[in-house]
Amino acid sequence: MRTFILTATLLLGACAGPQIPPPTAVQVTRAQARWPEVTGQSLAHGRNLYVSRCSGCHLLHAPSEHTADEWPVLVGKMAPRAHLDATERTLILRYLIAVAPP
Amino acid sequence: MSVRRTFALLSAALAIFSGASVAHANERHFTYTYETGVLPPGVKELEIWTTPRIGKDDYFVRFDQRMEFEVGVTDNLMTSLYLNAKAVTADVAPGVRESTYEFDGVSSEWKYKLSDPVADAIGLGFYGEFTGSTNEVEIEAKILADKQIGNLLFAGNLVFEQEWEFEPEETEAEQVVDLDFAAAYALSPGVRIGVEVRNTNEIAEGEWEHSALFAGPVVSYVADGWWVAATLMPQLPALKKSDEETGSRVLSAHEKLEARLLLSFQI
Numbered sequence: 001m002r003t004f005i006l007t008a009t010l011l012l013g014a015c016a017g018p019q020i021p022p023p024t025a026v027q028v029t030r031a032q033a034r035w036p037e038v039t040g041q042s043l044a045h046g047r048n049l050y051v052s053r054c055s056g057c058h059l060l061h062a063p064s065e066h067t068a069d070e071w072p073v074l075v076g077k078m079a080p081r082a083h084l085d086a087t088e089r090t091l092i093l094r095y096l097i098a099v100a101p102p
Numbered sequence: 103m104s105v106r107r108t109f110a111l112l113s114a115a116l117a118i119f120s121g122a123s124v125a126h127a128n129e130r131h132f133t134y135t136y137e138t139g140v141l142p143p144g145v146k147e148l149e150i151w152t153t154p155r156i157g158k159d160d161y162f163v164r165f166d167q168r169m170e171f172e173v174g175v176t177d178n179l180m181t182s183l184y185l186n187a188k189a190v191t192a193d194v195a196p197g198v199r200e201s202t203y204e205f206d207g208v209s210s211e212w213k214y215k216l217s218d219p220v221a222d223a224i225g226l227g228f229y230g231e232f233t234g235s236t237n238e239v240e241i242e243a244k245i246l247a248d249k250q251i252g253n254l255l256f257a258g259n260l261v262f263e264q265e266w267e268f269e270p271e272e273t274e275a276e277q278v279v280d281l282d283f284a285a286a287y288a289l290s291p292g293v294r295i296g297v298e299v300r301n302t303n304e305i306a307e308g309e310w311e312h313s314a315l316f317a318g319p320v321v322s323y324v325a326d327g328w329w330v331a332a333t334l335m336p337q338l339p340a341l342k343k344s345d346e347e348t349g350s351r352v353l354s355a356h357e358k359l360e361a362r363l364l365l366s367f368q369i
Contacts, residue, residue, distance in 0.1 A: 051218055051221040053177065055218050056128060059139075060219055081368065082142045
């Protein structure tokens with residue numbers, strides 16, 4: 001029983017973080033090269049918004065599922081339906097582009 | 103129709119469905135088992151429920167209809183209002199078949215999301231529903247859990263229900279405890295197929311009366327602004343039944359076959 005609980009916990013833990021990862025220092029630096037005002041905090045805020053607002057309509061997609069060029073099109077299409085304002089849209093988009101493969 | 107033509111039609115249907123990208127409504131992939139997702143604040147959706155319940159010892163067909171209006175309240179909270187109706191045709195005596203149609207009250211639902219099935223280790227949520235009709239009051243509470251792992255989606259609910267039925271002589275109280283479990287595989291971004299299992303237990307006057315078991319396939323399709331999900335759930339041999347049941351299933355309180363179709367549009 002103990003082995004089962006340990007295995008289940010490890011399995012769930014392994015599935016948890018990486019799907020919607022927090023931005024790394026390298027990704028923050030890369031984003032700052034494109035948008036100088038970006039901080040680690042603003043990218044983390046974008047991640048929180050992505051999790052809370054986009055999951056209301058569909059299961060979340062990992063940032064790695066689309067390229068940095070594809071995300072603006074997808075977020076632009078979704079934003080009106082999710083009632084995202086311009087600031088929320090920008091924060092979400094910057095997080096997704098920063099973490100997505102180039 | 104030839105096998106080749108059937109295959110061609112199925113292939114064409116799958117190709118159309120596979121063209122769907124991500125969805126834009128608060129999609130559900132199961133019809134009995136709830137997931138933890140809640141609508142974003144201010145977003146509204148209309149959900150139409152149809153639940154055929156077919157077969158008892160004698161002829162019995164019942165359709166439950168629900169019209170649900172949903173709205174997102176905060177990032178974690180949504181609420182909805184249901185209008186309920188039911189139509190029943192049944193043999194009430196040898197050679198006597200009767201049909202009835204009645205308004206079955208209104209329901210208020212509240213759902214609170216604690217964690218996400220993709221971003222967190224497990225998705226968790228709470229659900230509460232209050233139903234009032236002309237002769238019955240019902241309170242329902244659910245604990246919701248779900249998890250997506252790759253193309254597989256799992257969901258489970260623990261359901262507690264308290265009912266009071268107002269009879270001429272007395273008020274009958276009844277408790278129901280349900281365990282729902284579902285799993286589905288994503289064939290494409292828009293199409294999932296899977297299975298749902300439902301175990302429903304009835305407790306009256308402190309006695310555990312029966313434990314009925316249903317299981318069957320579920321399919322869902324999501325598209326821009328709308329989604330649909332359907333389940334077919336035959337009743338399996340009961341885990342526990344009362345002595346008055348003649349067969350292996352619980353037909354005094356349930357039917358041989360249940361099915362449910364959910365159709366939803368963002369408005």
